[in-house]
Amino acid sequence: xxxxxxGLEGVVVADTALSEVDGENGRLVYVGYDIADLANHxxxxxxxxxxxxxxxPNRRELSEHSASLASHRTLDPVVIDTIRALPVTSEPMxxxxxxxxxxxxxxxxxxxxxxxxxxxxxAGFPTMVAAYDRIRRGLEPIEPREDLSxxxxxxxLLSGEEPSEQRTKALDTYLILTADHGLNASTFAAxxxxxxxxxxxxxxxxxxxxxxxxxxxxxxxxxxxxxxxxGTPENAEAWLTNALDHGVRLMGFGHRVYKTEDPRAKVLRxxxxxxxxxxxxxxxxxxxxxxxxxxxxRKPQNRLYTNVEFYSAAVMHxxxxxxxxxxxxFAISRVSGWTAHVLEQLKDNRLxxxxxxxxxxxxxKALPLDQRQ
Ligand code: ACO
Numbered sequence: 001x002x003x004x005x006x007g008l009e010g011v012v013v014a015d016t017a018l019s020e021v022d023g024e025n026g027r028l029v030y031v032g033y034d035i036a037d038l039a040n041h042x043x044x045x046x047x048x049x050x051x052x053x054x055x056x057p058n059r060r061e062l063s064e065h066s067a068s069l070a071s072h073r074t075l076d077p078v079v080i081d082t083i084r085a086l087p088v089t090s091e092p093m094x095x096x097x098x099x100x101x102x103x104x105x106x107x108x109x110x111x112x113x114x115x116x117x118x119x120x121x122x123a124g125f126p127t128m129v130a131a132y133d134r135i136r137r138g139l140e141p142i143e144p145r146e147d148l149s150x151x152x153x154x155x156x157l158l159s160g161e162e163p164s165e166q167r168t169k170a171l172d173t174y175l176i177l178t179a180d181h182g183l184n185a186s187t188f189a190a191x192x193x194x195x196x197x198x199x200x201x202x203x204x205x206x207x208x209x210x211x212x213x214x215x216x217x218x219x220x221x222x223x224x225x226x227x228x229x230x231g232t233p234e235n236a237e238a239w240l241t242n243a244l245d246h247g248v249r250l251m252g253f254g255h256r257v258y259k260t261e262d263p264r265a266k267v268l269r270x271x272x273x274x275x276x277x278x279x280x281x282x283x284x285x286x287x288x289x290x291x292x293x294x295x296x297x298r299k300p301q302n303r304l305y306t307n308v309e310f311y312s313a314a315v316m317h318x319x320x321x322x323x324x325x326x327x328x329x330f331a332i333s334r335v336s337g338w339t340a341h342v343l344e345q346l347k348d349n350r351l352x353x354x355x356x357x358x359x360x361x362x363x364x365k366a367l368p369l370d371q372r373q
Contacts, residue, residue, distance in 0.1 A: 004357050009256065013352065014183060014191060018051055018340050021182040023257035028181065028264060031055075035177055039267050044150050044175040044333070045069060048122060051180060051340035052115050066149075068116075072123035073144030073153060076106040079124070080131055080141060088136040092129060092328045093218075097208040099128040104201025113200040113346055118339030121204055125335050126150065129328045130157030151175055154332065155319070167319045170275045171329075174315050177264040178308065178330055180337030182257070186210035186217065187334075187341050194342040195352040207338045211331055214251070220326040222251040223313035226287070233286035240290050244298060250291050252310030259303040268311035275318030284314050 005011050020029045028035045031050050038047055042056065045066045049057040057065055082102040086095055103124055109117045131141035134157075142160055145153055151172035155163035163171075181187070190207040194200070211217035230239045243250065255262060273281055288306055295304040316326045 007256070013188075013354075014345070015348075016182070016341070016344060017054065018337065018344060019180040019182055021257045023255070023259050026258060026260040026263050026266075028262075030180055035263060036267055039173050039176050042176065044172050044179070044336075047176050047179050048336045051336055052118070052343070067146075068119055069123045069150060070144075070146040070148075070153070072120045073127050073146065075103065075124055075127050075131070078106040079103050079128065083128065083132050084135055086132075090132075092132060092324050093208065093212045093331070095132045096125070096128055096328050096331060097205055097212075099132070100125070100201065100208060101205045103128070104199065104205065107201065109200070113194070113203075113339075113342050115343070117200050118336075118343065121200070121339060122150075122335050125328075125332045126154035126157060129325060129332060130154060133158055133322065133325060154329075158321075158325075163319075166275070170271055170315055171319050173267065173271055174312060174329075175333040177267055178312070178333040180334070180340065184216065185213075187338055190338040191341050191345045192352045194345045195349055197346075197349070200339065200342050203342045204335060204338055207334075208331055211334065212327060217309075217327045217330045217334070219251045219307075219309040220313040220316065220330070221323040223310055224317055224323050224326070226251055227280075227283055227313070230283065230287060233283050236283070236287045236290050240287070240294055244294055250295065252307055252313065253291055253295060254302070254304040255307045258305060258307065261305045262307045264308040265306040265311050268308065268315050269306075272311045272314035272318060276314050277318075280317070281314065284311070 018031060020027075022028070030038060030047065031054055033042075033050070033056075038050075042050075046056055046062060048069070049061065049065045053061075079099050079102045083095060083099050086098060100121070103121070107117070107120065109120075127141075127144055134141050139160075142157060145156055148156055148162070149168060149172065152163055152168040155167060155171060183191070186207040189210040190203040193203040193206045214222055230236050240250070269285075272284065276284070288310060292305065295302075312330070313326060316329060317323075321329060
């Protein structure tokens, strides 16, 4: 029996043409395009098309694809009823997981996973998250608008007001940067479920569960908590020293694959500088600088750098999203990658079923119940 690779680090379990994470050189590529290039020259809708079709859309393709996404924004009433039935104190990720499951149960898709099915999920996620946010605030969910972009419509659904171009662009850039990322934990979860020939909704519900954890997509609100607790640049050194002395993991730093700066962090830092209040951005950069110095001094062998979540928190805070919608907003983006991976998995499927190394006892004898101690 070969030895266990804890956390499957470095184990290659799938071919993919969707994205490549180059951890040594700090590069992330979607279907051949560098993410910084896409962030500057494409929209989220274009990136979704790229993941599904393997090329960037021309004008006609984009218009059809955007119209299709926009036309699926209104949810089956069963989904809204399900959201209404949940306590208003529920965590938004729990609500999204439950609503996505309800959407699947109510959907008419029965055959193999398809782009149409994926489109329904991608289009429905912002409506579900915003509906819950309004319901918990005692407001009625509002009808999605087909004339707004994916990012613009999401912001509109939350506030009821048409967002500025700057806010929409900032959120759109965030959605582009987090759409796909190789075989991260939630995408792997989706591919495992798809490999059993279960349905696409089940794969996506599983992926939502995996994304929720703080070692994956659950970190950005915790980054904000950390920054709020630190409060001022002057407090940063003492706070970080104390945290590291107590073995606390600094949220927004370290990555399984990147052994240099996460390329998404670079783009998001520049975006945060434009979208955050000056004082907040100064605090974030001071905390980042000190955290990097301390992590490098204390754990040089681990090569810990800023990951996507650190400045995601600043950007989402800058576009006025409530803290507990940061991870659901990550899901609004990543559902594009999840569904593209499900479709890719099914093109050349084999059940994903790894082995385990048994460490329990052998040859025990089951005594009748009344003879057991
Ligand atoms: N702060 C302090 N120490 C850290 C951090 C951190 N952020 N990240 C890793 N380390 C240390 C660990 O304590 C460990 O030290 P040790 O060997 O002395 O015990 C060492 O670095 C290796 O850590 P692992 O957990 O083995 O690294 P792994 O590759 O499994 O974890 C992870 C990567 C989970 C992202 C980790 O760096 C982490 O916990 N970061 C903080 C949470 C975070 O930012 N999550 C978002 C990740 S990005 C995303 O998923 C979208």
